Amino acid sequence: MDYFDETIASVHQQLVEKKISPSELVQATLANIKQLNPDLNAFIAINDHVSAPQTVSQDQVLQAIPLAIKDNILTTDLKTTAGSKMLANFQSVYPATVMEKLLQAGVVNIGKTNMDEFAMGSSTETSYFGVTxxxxxxxxxxxxSSGGSAAAVASGQVLAALGTDTGGSIRQPASFNGIFGIKPTYGRVSRWGVIAFSSSLDQVGVLSRHVADSAQVLQTISGFDQRDNTSSQQAVPDFSQIKADVRGLKVAVPEEFMGAGVDAGVREQVQKGIKLLDQNGALVETVKLPHAQYAVQVYYIIASSEASSNLQRYDGIRYGYRAQDVQNLEDVYVRSRSEGFGDEVKRRIMLGTFALSTGYFDAYFNKAAQVRTLINDDFDKVFQDFDLIVGxxxxTTAFDIGSRIDDPVVMYMNDILTIPANLAGLPAASVPVGFADGMPVGLQMIAPAFKEQTIFNAAQLVENETNFLQQRPQMGGQN
Incomplete structure (x- = not known):
């Protein structure tokens, strides 16, 4: 099974016609993963003992399809580590809502993918389980932080994978790996059973080579969940009904997204992508998002503050890593967290605790929340006249391993273009448009709340017109 030549729909058809059996598909996928993973390190855990259904229904398109799951999404058949020593041996007794929905659809959980520790990072270098x-x-x-999921898809190990996106953690790896990745509207997909980093920003999404495959998976995991208080009751459309048509679509290109900080090669490829939309009937205009320049600062105050609250549960008492040879209760807390958390997680906990502390709350957290509102207002104004924002x-393209990990500020700036959509809770995606310096470049699309279909339609047109998917990477591919 060469996934580079397949989609979920095409593999499903082969299963229905019994050209390949579900067990053969699973074994072929496992064999491919085991061949590539020693070099790639995309997976933390591989599901050797997974069982495949005997028969496949014509109506259940995801039945027997092996998918990869980011390792901060709770599963009962494999450990959930969040890429951390703190949870290196954690076995959940219940699955996340998104896993329940996938399992009901017949999906095979083929393995858990590597990630930055507790989703804090932009390079998958902060993982306790090594670099992907x-x-x-x-x-x-x-x-x-969804680097493992992105690499697993890009290398042809799986057709699609689940990721999470707090400040760009699906879209940025999708861009770096030359695949499609979408973060839905905040509340579209339940967060119940997803290990929390920043509760007002986190959202589960999908990565795949083909736009249609992400639409199929997102369709399955979306919908209201009464166990998640932030879950939306908005009706879920049939995302698979994609129309690769942008005629009459009003597309905005923010000046701030095409500024001096964007590499010339990246800008050139993105402009080609925008030109494609224009040539196919979209109405493209330049706009301003004046407060977007503050997005990184706002994000790192709000996300770190929420992280310091969410991660206080890891105290060495109830579950997770516990330090040995401790002297008293305080020693349990301090040493378990000191030894169990990595440097980046500690850095963000300290930053968040400071921002929430007495005397600093108004100056930092409260001010960040106010600027977040201004960023949201900027989007609202643009979407009064436009259907889609692109940039x-x-x-940059993917940078060298080890080149930025020692400079947190430079690393944080990687998410400068993706963070605004999270702060506003808007659906956003990255679709590959070309190469710069031999590495993939992604075009970001941001739509109004609950307008994921607009993104799927426009992204499908770009996929059709660029022929990017004819290119294959060195690892897993043929280039």
């Missing part, structure tokens, strides 16, 4: 490599160039990072997903 970019399939296009093993010297480069795959992005983060680069990341200001």
């Amino acid at each position: 490599k970019n399939p296009w160039n093993a010297q480069k990072v795959p992005g983060g 680069p997903t990341s200001p």
Whole structure:
């Protein structure tokens, strides 16, 4: 089974016609993963003992399809580590809502993918389980924090994978790996059973080579969940009904997204993508998002503050890592967290605790929340006149492993173009449009709340017109 030549729909048809059996598909997928993973390190755990259904229904398109799951999404058949020593041996007794929905649809959980520890990072270099490599160039990072999921898809190990996106953690790795990745509207997909980083920003989404495959998976995992207080009761349309047509679509290109910080090669490829939309009937205009320049600062105050609250549960008492040879209760807390958390997680906990502390709350957290409202208002104004916002997903292509990990501020700026959509809770995606310096470049698309279909339609047109998917990476591919 060569996934580079397949889609979920085409594999499903082969299963229905019994050209391949579900067990053969699973075994072929496992064999491919075991061949590539020692070099790629996309998976933390591989599901050797998974069982496949005997027969496949014509109506259940995802039945028997092996998918990869980011390792901060609770599963009962494999450990859930969040890429951390703190949870290296954690076995959940219940699955996340998204896993329940996938399992009901017949999906096979083929393995858990590597990630930045507790989803804090932009390169998958903060994982306790080692660095994941970019399939296009093993010297480069795959992005983060969903780098394992992106690398697994890009290298042809799976057709699609689940990721989570707090400040760009699906879209940036999708851009770096030359695949499609979508973060839905906040509340579209339940967060119940997803290990929390920043509760007002986190959202589960999908990565795949083909736009249609992400639409199929997102369709399955979306919908109201009474166990999640932030879950939306908005009706879920049939995302698979994609029309690759942008005629009459009003497309905005923010000046701030195409500024001096964007590499020339990236800008050139993104402009080609925008030109494609224009040539196919979209109405493209330049706009301003004046408060977007503050997005990184706002994000790191709000996300770190929420992280310091969410991660206080890891105290060495109830579950997770516990330090040995401790002297008293305080020693249990301090040493368990000191030894169990990595440097980046500690950095963000400290930053968040400071921002929430007495005397600093108004100056930092409260001010950040106010600026977040201004960023939301900017989007609202643009979407009064436009259907879609486009620009680069990341200001650069994938960078060298080890080149930025020691400079947190430089690393944080990787998410400067993706963060605004999270702060506003809007659906956003990255679709590959070309190459710069031999590495993939992604075009970001942001739509109004609950207008994921607009993104799928426009992204499908770009996929059709660029022929990007004819290119294959070095690891897993043929280039």
